[in-house]
Amino acid sequence: MHLRDPSARYPSAMDFAPRALSLDLDDTLWPIWPAIERAERALHDFLSERCPRTADKYPIMAMRALRDRIAADHPEFAHDFTHQRRLSLQHALRDSGDDELHVDAAFDAFYIARNRIEFYPDALPALARLAARYPIAALTNGNADLERIGIAQHFKVFVSARNAGHAKPDAPIFHATCAQLQVAPQDLLHVGDDPLLDIAGAARAGIHSCWINRREETWPDDLPRPDLEFTTLAALADWLDARHALPETA
Numbered sequence: 001m002h003l004r005d006p007s008a009r010y011p012s013a014m015d016f017a018p019r020a021l022s023l024d025l026d027d028t029l030w031p032i033w034p035a036i037e038r039a040e041r042a043l044h045d046f047l048s049e050r051c052p053r054t055a056d057k058y059p060i061m062a063m064r065a066l067r068d069r070i071a072a073d074h075p076e077f078a079h080d081f082t083h084q085r086r087l088s089l090q091h092a093l094r095d096s097g098d099d100e101l102h103v104d105a106a107f108d109a110f111y112i113a114r115n116r117i118e119f120y121p122d123a124l125p126a127l128a129r130l131a132a133r134y135p136i137a138a139l140t141n142g143n144a145d146l147e148r149i150g151i152a153q154h155f156k157v158f159v160s161a162r163n164a165g166h167a168k169p170d171a172p173i174f175h176a177t178c179a180q181l182q183v184a185p186q187d188l189l190h191v192g193d194d195p196l197l198d199i200a201g202a203a204r205a206g207i208h209s210c211w212i213n214r215r216e217e218t219w220p221d222d223l224p225r226p227d228l229e230f231t232t233l234a235a236l237a238d239w240l241d242a243r244h245a246l247p248e249t250a
Helices: 032-048 052-057 060-073 081-096 100-114 123-133 172-183 197-206 234-250
Strands: 020-023 138-140 157-160 188-192 207-213 227-228
Touching: 020 123, 020 172, 032 052, 032 060, 032 081, 032 100, 052 081, 081 100, 100 227, 123 138, 123 234, 138 172, 138 197, 157 172, 188 197, 197 207, 207 234, 227 234
Parallel strands: 020 138, 020 188, 138 157, 188 207, 207 227
Antiparallel strands: none
């Protein structure tokens, strides 16, 4: 467990008691790349069965490269991974001579597998503990479906870049989260794994932050530091529990 000394920003660790939390999803509650790889395989299997010309022309790595190219060519959709994926499928089907009417079913094959995720071992118990104490917003640039995954009950609100029209690290998506939770920025603690998207983004929006540093990486010197740092979500839950217990035993 690692704790970034809160005195870097606050006069003491006791000066900040969050009224609500916002929580990143991908690589905070679960590793995202295993889910993406499963989804890419599911998509390729679908195309092999229904659209073999597209499967032949765009195997997994070629489809990944196409998706990256579509994202680069359409920066106006940088906040909408779903639309990027659908544009990629439309292009691949059209380019291969297959019917673009398969886009919906192809995307569904990808998306169902994308939401079959495997949590980090500590994540679900810690999430339940946090949700019992705080209102929590899921705050994500991704397109996870909390209902499909089975964790919607732990979140008061869901804020995605696609729906907000802005992506982390831009301040508007953080402020939209505050508005939905009905808390001021200074009363929110944002929790995430990404130094730029989560931690620097929160800091620039005037929001306190906690870095979940599962791989014990070194902090980049060019970014504002997190207020708190732990290697697991469970360690953050422990720390918040201890903060609530301190006034009763002081």
